[in-house]
Structures are given as C-alpha cells and as structure tokens.
Amino acid sequence: MREIVHIQAGQCGNQIGSKFWEVISDEHGIDPSGSYRGDSDLQLERINVYYNEASNGKYVPRAVLVDLEPGTMDSVRSGPFGHLFRPDNFVFGQSGAGNNWAKGHYTEGAELVDAVLDVVRKEAEGCDCLQGFQMTHSLGGGTGSGMGTLLISKIREEYPDPMFRRKAFLHWYTGEGMDEMEFTEAESNMNDLVSEYQQYQEATAEDEGEFEEEEDPQQEA
Template identity: 85%
Template sequence: MREILHIQGGQCGNQIGAKFWEVVCAEHGIDSTGRYGGDSELQLERVNVYYNEASCGRFVPRAVLMDLEPGTMDSLRSGPYGQIFRPDNFVFGQSGAGNNWAKGHYTEGAELIDSVLDVVRKEAENCDCLQGFQVCHSLGGGTGSGMGTLLISKIREEYPDRMMLTFSVFPSPKVSDTVVEPYNATLSVHQLVENADECMVLDNEALYDICFRTLKLTTPSCKYVYASVSSAIFVDKCFCSREHWPNLKVDIPESRLKL
C-alpha cells in the first residue's frame, strides 16, 4: 500500500487537521476510539493509506502534530477525536512563535525540529511503501510558516525521492489585523517553491467568502472555515462516495501529473 504521512503544524494547521481526520474517519467508518464501526467492507479497502492498524485492532492515523505552544495540543487531545492519535506524535514547545517567521524557522522552531523529525522517521519506518508527505499549515503565523517550512526542507533533505504536498492557507488583510502576516507568507513562499512538489493554495479571504455567500452565514466562526478547508483537502485527495470505493485512488504523483 502506498502510504501518506500527514503533518499538521501551528494553530491553524492543527485545527484544520482535526477537521480533516473527522472527515476521513467518517468515510472509513472509524469511530473516535479508532475502532471500525462502518456498514460496508469497502470502507476498509484502502484504509492503510492514512491509518496504521495496531495489533489490538485499532486504526491509528499516520499523523504528526506539532506546535510551539501547548494550548492547541491540549484542545486537540480533549476534542472528539483526540484519543485516536498516538500520544508520542504530539510534539510541542512552551514559548510559541509570536507570529514571527524567524522564531519558527531559526530559533524556537529549530530547537524543536529534531524531536519532530524523530517522530516523522518512526512513522515513515512503519510504512511499507511511503509515497509522500502532506503538510497542513498556514503562512500567516509564526509556527506554520517558519517552522513548517523548516520541517519541509528537512524532510526534503532526508527523503528526496518522496513527494511533498502542502495545503497552505494564505493570509488576507480583510480577515486579520496582524501586520506581519504578509511578511511571513512572503518568506515562506520561497521555501515552498524550493522544496514542495505540490502546493495547494487556500485563500483565507475566499474561505470566508464561501461561508458568507454559499453557506449563508452572517458571522462565520473558525470551525466553519476549517471544515471548508478539510473538505477541500478531502476532495483533492481523490476520495469519493462509498458507492465508488473500489475506484478510490489516493496517489500524490498522479495528482501532480494531472495538475
């Protein structure tokens, strides 16, 4: 099986990742404890792409969760699917990046990067035939942009023949008042051009526009925005309805060729 290792970093990346795993679990018929409870065996057809089946029969996501502050990790662990992840795969610091790209890339992030890489290696070793990595992060904050791009460059050095796909949320001045977000995004784009094979651009302003115009929400909260992103990732990964599971293909190189 051609496995995909999912990495989510920063507050935005982790919250989008949490919604993404809720969608994937629902499609595969996996409950919040990692047990299969679906209604069709076809749901388990390609479950090993995103999950590692433990000896006890539980399905554990092939996921690495990182942040430079513990708050997001705590909220994920206490969430509806927090217990499905492997506890050792939560890697976090205590200081935060303070929306500073340099802190995430050169100082605080650089101090934590080896711990994240250790988890990435362990997950990669558990794969029979790893096809690549997918990284979920934002380019406006300090962790997702600075440390996220640092991790991408390190993975590229260590796994040069594996595909690298990113889902990058670009900032917008209309939905944020943080003045350094454009600088963080500009510094990150160069890194993505150098080290990513595919970069799916997710425009923050367009996401809110979907909530306003399509979902008809007057004051959209973050959960609706993150749900929209997770749905976009899900569709991009070539998932389809249960009736078509035999034709399911989750292949990063193929999606790159199609683009």
C-alpha cells in the first residue's frame, strides 16, 4: 500500500484539515473513536493510504497538526473528531506569529520546525511504501504562510523523491470578488518571495565567507 502523510498548518489549514478528516472518515466508515462502523468491505480498501491501524484495531489518521499557538489545537481537540488523532502529533507553540510571515518563517516557526519534522519523520518511517505528503495551509496569517513555506522547503530537502501535494488558501479574500487567476497569481508571488529570500540568504553567506577570507591574511600579519 502506498501511504500519504498529511500535514495541516495554521488556523485555516487545521480547520480545512479537520473537515477533510471528517469527510474521509465518513467515507471509510470510521467513527470519531477510530472504530470501523461501516457496512461494506469496500470501505476498508486502501484505508491504509491515510490511516494507521493501531494494535486495538482502531484506525488513526496519519496526520501532523501544527500551529504556533495552542488555541487552534484546542478547537480541533474539542471538535467532533478531535479524539481521532494521536495526541503526540499535535505540535504547537505558545506565542503565535501575529499574522507576520517573517515570524512564521524565520523566528517562531524556525524554533518549532525541528519538532514538527520529528513527527513527520516518525510517520514517514512507519510507512511500508511512502507515496508522498499532503499539506493544507493558508497564504495569509503567519503560521500557514510563513511556517508553511518553511515546512515545505524542509520536507522537500529531506524527502526529494516522494510526491508533494499542497493546498494553499486565501480564505479571507473570497468575499472581495477575486477570481481563480488572482488566487494563482497570489500563490506564485508568495513562491517568488520565498525564492528571493533564499537567494538573499545564500548571497549573504557567500559575502560573509569572502569577508572572512580577506581578514585572515591581515590577522596573520
């Protein structure tokens, strides 16, 4: 079976991700406790694509839930399928990103990203044949946009071969008359911004290396 690891980041990503698990659990006949309550063997076909089967016969989503503040995680836990997820797959901070992309990508998000990758790695290593990763996040806010893009780059660096599918959302602009092309353009602009930041970091590192090389002869003299 070719398994998928699902990641949901930020408030929007977790809200959409939670709904995703409600829908897919209903399709597979899985109740909020993780027990199979379906009426057809067809519902259990390919269930291992998204679920791990626990020793007690219950099904657990192969999901990693991420946010930089605990409020979203509390909302997921109190939701109809909140007890379906592994408790140690909730990874969250305390300060939040304050709708700031840079804080999500370079400061608060960067401090939490290793803990998230540890959980992602654990889920990936538990797969017999990892197909890829699926991620839901927003292009707004700080966690979904900033930490979301950070996670994508880290996961692609560590797992270059598996498929990566992402769903990015601009949730609060939907009432402003934006069409599909504007959503695509906004996502492209965000990717360009990330690329520019990375190029700036690489250029800065190269300049620092050259500066240190120039200083060495003076120090020896």
